[in-house]
Amino acid sequence: MTAQPTNLSGLDLRAEIDRLRKERKAVILAHYYQKPEIQDLADFVGDSLELSRKAAATDAEVIAFCGVKFMAETAKILSPEKIVVLPDLDAGCSLEDSCPPDQFAAFRAQHPDHIALTYINCSTEVKALSDVIVTSSSAETILAKIPPEQKIIFGPDRHLGGYLNRKFGRDMLLWPGVCIVHEAFSETELLKLKAQHPDAPIAAHPECPAHIVDHADYVGSTSGILNYAKATDGDTLIVATEPHIIHQMELAMPGKTFIGAPGADGNCNCNICPYMALNTLEKLYLALRDLTPRIEIEEGLRLEAKKSLDAMLAMASGTVGQGDLGRP
Numbered sequence: 239m240t241a242q243p244t245n246l247s248g249l250d251l252r253a254e255i256d257r258l259r260k261e262r263k264a265v266i267l268a269h270y271y272q273k274p275e276i277q278d279l280a281d282f283v284g285d286s287l288e289l290s291r292k293a294a295a296t297d298a299e300v301i302a303f304c305g306v307k308f309m310a311e312t313a314k315i316l317s318p319e320k321i322v323v324l325p326d327l328d329a330g331c332s333l334e335d336s337c338p339p340d341q342f343a344a345f346r347a348q349h350p351d352h353i354a355l356t357y358i359n360c361s362t363e364v365k366a367l368s369d370v371i372v373t374s375s376s377a378e379t380i381l382a383k384i385p386p387e388q389k390i391i392f393g394p395d396r397h398l399g400g401y402l403n404r405k406f407g408r409d410m411l412l413w414p415g416v417c418i419v420h421e422a423f424s425e426t427e428l429l430k431l432k433a434q435h436p437d438a439p440i441a442a443h444p445e446c447p448a449h450i451v452d453h454a455d456y457v458g459s460t461s462g463i464l465n466y467a468k469a470t471d472g473d474t475l476i477v478a479t480e481p482h483i484i485h486q487m488e489l490a491m492p493g494k495t496f497i498g499a500p501g502a503d504g505n506c507n508c509n510i511c512p513y514m515a516l517n518t519l520e521k522l523y524l525a526l527r528d529l530t531p532r533i534e535i536e537e538g539l540r541l542e543a544k545k546s547l548d549a550m551l552a553m554a555s556g557t558v559g560q561g562d563l564g565r566p
């Protein structure tokens with residue numbers, strides 16, 4: 239269960255977290271969508287693919303994962319010998335919630351000639367039912383390696399799947415899940431903002447609906463958007479993804495202006511992920527102090543889920559070819 243905040247007044251939380259990090263031989267990983275104060279004290283800040291790789295490579299004894307549950311579970315799948323803690327166990331994801339494993343298994347059974355290419359934003363059980371996991375960083379590289387005649391189920395994000403279908407001319411069957419954060423951007427408000435900043439390019443995450451992505455000058459993962467911000471000319475960029483990524487942009491490019499794309503009410507605050515926001519410095523401190531809430535995964539399930547993650551890591555780094563897909 240989630241550690242309950244106690245009276246922490248008077249504690250220097252940053253100093254205490256630092257002390258516990260050393261005592262526990264812990265590494266603190268933070269997703270780009272975490273609050274700035276958490277990003278600032280993390281050992282590593284990244285997107286899902288980077289954090290997956292970091293989790294696999296670290297020799298720390300404890301991973302404190304400041305992100306959402308499926309990310310911490312991914313770290314545990316890849317590092318079963320380590321203690322993995324998530325500051326708030328209620329930090330879920332609307333995409334994971336949209337895809338119950340029993341319904342996904344039934345869908346797969348209806349399409350036995352399809353492989354399942356599955357976005358990493360899903361439960362461990364759904365990973366275990368999938369052939370290859372993708373992240374928004376790796377999806378295009380991996381899809382490009384799958385023969386065009388191979389039939390594919392893509393889940394759970396229908397917007398990312400739709401974007402890939404359009405870009406690659408595929409007709410993957412799409413699971414109907416959405417990210418509630420990226421779904422909330424408003425095309426009308428985005429065009430109003432663009433009219434105020436006509437020279438500012440728009441960078442969008444592929445979890446956005448087509449009516450947002452279609453206006454983007456760049457479409458890519460959070461890491462991709464960050465790199466685009468560094469590479470592109472101009473002093474202003476409109477950013478259509480969860481706005482906490484802007485913290486890293488402002489650190490790296492203090493002279494540039496980054497504007498979060500607005501939601502329906504014109505206020506980009508509605509695009510803050512409510513799940514990511516559950517993690518706080520207080521809960522991170524308690525998680526390191528008490529080594530709870532801990533991620534535990536039954537070993538048989540972990541090994542099944544690991545196959546699809548291994549396939550992703552191998553294909554994303556180019557060590558697997560077209561013939562290596564599919565479960566035995």
Ligand code: SF4
Nearest residue numbers: 306331332417419511
């Ligand atoms: S931003 Fe969307 S996809 Fe990411 S954790 Fe939040 S709800 Fe899930």
